[in-house]
Amino acid sequence: MKQEISEQHLLKGLANNDSKAIETIYKDNFSMVQALILNNSGSYDDARDIFQEAMVTLYEKAKSESFVLTCQVKTYIYSVCRRLWLKKLQQAGKFVTQAESLEETVLVEDDLEVHEKRNAEFAIMERALSSLGEPCKSLIEAYYIHKKGMTEIADEFGYTNADNAKNQKYKCLMRLKKLFFSQYNIGD
Amino acid sequence: MEDKLLLETIERYLGGTMLAEEKAWFEQLRKNTPEIDQMVVEHRIFLHQIEEFGMVQKIKHTLHNTHKTLVEKADINEGGSVSTRGRVVQFYNKYKKVTAIAASIAGLTALVISGLVAYFSPAVNNDQIELLGKKIEQVTRTQQAQGARLNEVDSKIPKDATVTAGGTAFMIDGKGFLITNAHVVKGSGTIVVNRNGQEFNAKIINIDHERDLAILKIQDEDFKPLGNLPYGIKKSSVDLGEELYTLGYPREEIVYSMGYLSAQSGRDGDTSSCQISLSANPGNSGGPVFNKNGEIVGIISKKETKAEGVVYAIKSKGIFKMIDELKESDTSVQKIKLPSSSKLKGMGRTDQVKEVEDFVFQVKAYQN
Numbered sequence: 001m002k003q004e005i006s007e008q009h010l011l012k013g014l015a016n017n018d019s020k021a022i023e024t025i026y027k028d029n030f031s032m033v034q035a036l037i038l039n040n041s042g043s044y045d046d047a048r049d050i051f052q053e054a055m056v057t058l059y060e061k062a063k064s065e066s067f068v069l070t071c072q073v074k075t076y077i078y079s080v081c082r083r084l085w086l087k088k089l090q091q092a093g094k095f096v097t098q099a100e101s102l103e104e105t106v107l108v109e110d111d112l113e114v115h116e117k118r119n120a121e122f123a124i125m126e127r128a129l130s131s132l133g134e135p136c137k138s139l140i141e142a143y144y145i146h147k148k149g150m151t152e153i154a155d156e157f158g159y160t161n162a163d164n165a166k167n168q169k170y171k172c173l174m175r176l177k178k179l180f181f182s183q184y185n186i187g188d
Numbered sequence: 189m190e191d192k193l194l195l196e197t198i199e200r201y202l203g204g205t206m207l208a209e210e211k212a213w214f215e216q217l218r219k220n221t222p223e224i225d226q227m228v229v230e231h232r233i234f235l236h237q238i239e240e241f242g243m244v245q246k247i248k249h250t251l252h253n254t255h256k257t258l259v260e261k262a263d264i265n266e267g268g269s270v271s272t273r274g275r276v277v278q279f280y281n282k283y284k285k286v287t288a289i290a291a292s293i294a295g296l297t298a299l300v301i302s303g304l305v306a307y308f309s310p311a312v313n314n315d316q317i318e319l320l321g322k323k324i325e326q327v328t329r330t331q332q333a334q335g336a337r338l339n340e341v342d343s344k345i346p347k348d349a350t351v352t353a354g355g356t357a358f359m360i361d362g363k364g365f366l367i368t369n370a371h372v373v374k375g376s377g378t379i380v381v382n383r384n385g386q387e388f389n390a391k392i393i394n395i396d397h398e399r400d401l402a403i404l405k406i407q408d409e410d411f412k413p414l415g416n417l418p419y420g421i422k423k424s425s426v427d428l429g430e431e432l433y434t435l436g437y438p439r440e441e442i443v444y445s446m447g448y449l450s451a452q453s454g455r456d457g458d459t460s461s462c463q464i465s466l467s468a469n470p471g472n473s474g475g476p477v478f479n480k481n482g483e484i485v486g487i488i489s490k491k492e493t494k495a496e497g498v499v500y501a502i503k504s505k506g507i508f509k510m511i512d513e514l515k516e517s518d519t520s521v522q523k524i525k526l527p528s529s530s531k532l533k534g535m536g537r538t539d540q541v542k543e544v545e546d547f548v549f550q551v552k553a554y555q556n
């Protein structure tokens with residue numbers, strides 16, 4: 001019971017990007033995943049990438065309103081990493097017998113599907129932002145991601161007043177939206 | 189400029205910073221103007237996307253930093269990676285408590301035992317003690333011998349090791365030289381298992397990741413040289429449509445599979461390999477491909493995951509090339525004599541398989 005409560009607490013911390021909670025989850029689970037990847041013909045870098053991807057999946061799950069974790073955090077992370085790594089191995093077309101594993105796993109296919117869809121959406125946003133060019137990109141990021149005020153932004157970017165910055169932001173936003181929606185289809 | 193004002197209004201509306209009166213007015217406007225309604229919907233999606241994007245960016249950033257901090261604190265280990273503090277210091281910090289406790293327990297136990305021994309031990313002369321010592325030595329020796337015999341029955345994979353990869357290998361010289369795929373022998377050690385389940389320790393003599401080939405040598409006192417091989421290795425190429433078969437270990441038991449050459453080149457036009465149509469599974473990697481005369485024409489290496497029955501094999505020419513290259517530099521390879529003639533020509537398939545199966549081994553690579 002006590003463990004359950006502390007895991008809930010940790011996941012809440014993860015959802016709020018609390019570095020203490022993230023560090024705890026990281027420390028408790030990373031070595032397990034590293035061993036899994038290394039034992040199955042992966043490198044240290046592969047282990048880091050796969051683990052961090054799984055953490056993002058867990059973060060997305062923890063953030064969603066309908067969030068319920070029906071198993072231990074450890075089991076969940078292990079299952080996601082295992083699935084991700086098997087997929088990567090399959091893509092590489094390697095023809096190797098998998099070492100038997102007795103670890104408990106849970107079904108994570110649905111979560112990974114959601115995660116992949118989101119990844120695709122983020123890729124569209126990333127491409128749109130990077131083809132926007134500077135200073136538009138930083139301006140948009142400052143306002144919409146870092147939630148800075150217009151006056152602060154005007155100061156930082158060297159606009160003479162907030163109104164000018166606002167005008168510039170509007171122009172950038174229009175371009176970004178055009179770029180974004182040319183690839184993102186509503187209703188898909 | 190009107191568009192700009194409209195967008196600002198929409199942002200205020202979505203951000204929830206509108207006063208009740210204005211909000212009611214705006215909602216009415218939305219209802220009456222489909223274009224504005226569409227803009228609101230679109231902008232909501234956009235804001236949602238960019239916000240989520242920003243949050244995931246932040247979490248990735250945190251994860252990255254966490255990883256860095258944990259490596260520095262040596263809470264996680266990345267093999268050879270060097271951190272800002274010395275390894276010994278890290279080790280000391282990590283284990284100082286445990287070491288202190290262990291040391292005090294050990295000290296205390298040593299004192300108690302030596303006290304007890306001094307108290308209880310009767311005064312005996314030194315000769316007797318020496319004799320006893322010898323007897324004890326004898327007992328340990330017999331125990332060691334028994335232990336050794338027990339070990340023979342045990343697996344040759346070290347107890348604390350985990351099997352990392354597996355596949356098939358076949359003999360290219362009866363003195364104990366085998367060939368397999370390079371990707372099959374990833375690990376710190378390798379054993380090979382024959383058809384009867386007998387295990388032998390094997391050493392990797394040479395590994396060529398580019399060709400995906402590895403040469404193993406059985407180094408085990410249980411191994412008796414097998415003499416002449418029944419099959420030869422063919423240098424010339426195979427004709428399209430020629431019937432082929434393979435033996436391998438997709439499971440713990442040897443498995444036979446039959447097919448035909450479907451293309452002269454391998455994946456993406458690779459001319460060092462060819463495409464074969466037969467059913468192969470993980471574990472078949474490194475298995476020999478025979479033609480109907482019982483000559484080896486290739487080595488199974490990969491399969492297409494998205495298509496059924498598309499398997500790639502490295503052409504046997506690759507074995508000759510690898511060994512010829514190695515002979516110039518490696519003296520252990522100079523001993524290898526590749527078999528050129530096959531004794532199996534004209535024999536029925538089942539008889540061929542019976543002759544050949546003793547020379548096809550299962551490979552297990554382990555990591556400890």
